[in-house]
Amino acid sequence: MSLRFDALKPVRESEAAPLASYTARDGTRLPIRRYEGAGDPGVSLLLLHGSGSHSRYLAPLARRLAESGTAHVYTPDLRGHGYNPARRGDIDYIDQLEDDLADLMDHAAARRPGGRVFIGGHSSGGGLAVRFAGGRHGSRSAGFVLLAPFLGHAAPTTRRDSGGWARPRIPVIVSLGVLNGFGIEALNGVVAITFDMPEAARDGSETLAYSYRLNTGFAPRNFRTDLAKSSAPLLALIGAEDEAFYPESLPTALADFPTARVEIVPGAAHLDLPANVSTAERIASWLKER
Numbered sequence: 001m002s003l004r005f006d007a008l009k010p011v012r013e014s015e016a017a018p019l020a021s022y023t024a025r026d027g028t029r030l031p032i033r034r035y036e037g038a039g040d041p042g043v044s045l046l047l048l049h050g051s052g053s054h055s056r057y058l059a060p061l062a063r064r065l066a067e068s069g070t071a072h073v074y075t076p077d078l079r080g081h082g083y084n085p086a087r088r089g090d091i092d093y094i095d096q097l098e099d100d101l102a103d104l105m106d107h108a109a110a111r112r113p114g115g116r117v118f119i120g121g122h123s124s125g126g127g128l129a130v131r132f133a134g135g136r137h138g139s140r141s142a143g144f145v146l147l148a149p150f151l152g153h154a155a156p157t158t159r160r161d162s163g164g165w166a167r168p169r170i171p172v173i174v175s176l177g178v179l180n181g182f183g184i185e186a187l188n189g190v191v192a193i194t195f196d197m198p199e200a201a202r203d204g205s206e207t208l209a210y211s212y213r214l215n216t217g218f219a220p221r222n223f224r225t226d227l228a229k230s231s232a233p234l235l236a237l238i239g240a241e242d243e244a245f246y247p248e249s250l251p252t253a254l255a256d257f258p259t260a261r262v263e264i265v266p267g268a269a270h271l272d273l274p275a276n277v278s279t280a281e282r283i284a285s286w287l288k289e290r
Contacts, residue, residue, distance in 0.1 A: 134226025239268025
């Protein structure tokens with residue numbers, strides 16, 4: 001199955017919250033959009049974009065959750081992505097995205113003292129949320145929202161090349177994995193994956209290649225071991241028409257995790273899942289139960 005990019009409703013910049021920023025631990029100002037929740041809810045949700053893109057396309061979902069009074073929503077342009085990153089498609093070290101998220105949690109907590117912070121993500125953003133759950137900061141999240149999450153190239157949910165658009169350089173990934181096992185990281189800036197995004201879906205802000213360190217840091221180490229380290233509640237949604245992953249395999253993949261709720265959204269494909277009205281309704285209902 002091929003990824004249907006025409007299913008992704010274009011979101012104009014004027015439809016999204018304006019870009020602001022927060023400060024990461026290395027002093028870098030990283031881009032973020034803030035959607036303030038109506039009625040000042042006691043919940044904040046950090047919502048992460050998928051591969052090759054940035055935060056703009058998440059605007060419809062973020063607005064619905066904020067305007068319904070469900071949560072304050074923060075949608076970052078992850079390091080290496082967006083309109084003007086310092087180094088497109090690259091980060092400084094493998095775990096840097098996790099550290100950036102921990103710093104964003106601090107930013108959200110400072111704006112709403114005493115509130116709970118959840119982490120969610122779509123596609124590879126969901127994979128990063130899973131990685132975060134298994135990392136040194138994972139216990140800080142009140143819960144996780146995974147939208148058609150990337151659980152790894154070898155996961156039972158993943159179709160070949162994630163629906164035909166991802167081009168992982170397997171020899172590079174395997175070789176550098178071995179070198180990193182010996183503590184050799186000098187080649188981690190080599191491109192490990194490229195993305196075949198059609199011209200019609202591009203506007204110059206896309207990121208079509210990732211270094212080994214970004215590709216590695218944007219995915220679970222192993223989704224089972226990562227999730228086993230967290231006892232936080234988890235909601236996983238996937239469209240019934242998903243072209244990147246096998247929808248029917250997600251409930252089975254997460255069956256061993258008692259805090260996980262898995263739901264399949266009728267009629268939704270991979271790229272239009274975040275904008276689906278039912279997606280926002282399901283997340284809102286789940287968050288209000290927490």
